[in-house]
Amino acid sequence: MKKSAAIFLLLLLLTGCRNIPEKEEAQTDSWGSFTAEKTYSYDEKYYAIQEAEKIVDSGVNHIKVCIYETGTEEKVFEFYTERARDFRGICWESDTYNIWIQSGDTGVYCYRYEDERWIRDDSAERPEDIHSKYDDMEE
Secondary structure (H helix, E strand, O other), X not given: OHHHHHHHHHHHHHHHOOOOOOHHXXXXXXXXXXXXXXXXXXXXXXXXXXXXXXXXXXXXXXXXXXXXXXXXXXXXXXXXXXXXXXXEEEEEOOOOOOEEXXXXXXXXXXXXXXXXXXXXXXXXXXXXXXXXXXXXXXX
């Protein structure tokens, strides 16, 4: 009986000491710079929340990005991105209000901030400090 108790305590000690990454850390590793969580612009003037919403015409869930002004909690803009099953998060540029989208099937692209609106801009060049989960696969 003593041997069983010792083994149990040893197993308890070993499993209790494992370093299990927090949700945010695990997502950062697998999503690069992108997140599906609430995220703030560089100066925290805005924040963005993403949610899946079924598009009536197609019956397919897409991701809707809602942008709020932090000080007032007022929604200032929203736009639809990818199908929910392909969506791999958003991130803000580090010095603008541009938002980047990461998709499993269409890659990484930008919603450029212009005149208090976010407009898709497929010609934008991704800043070097924004990393996609697919970057290592492309090399």
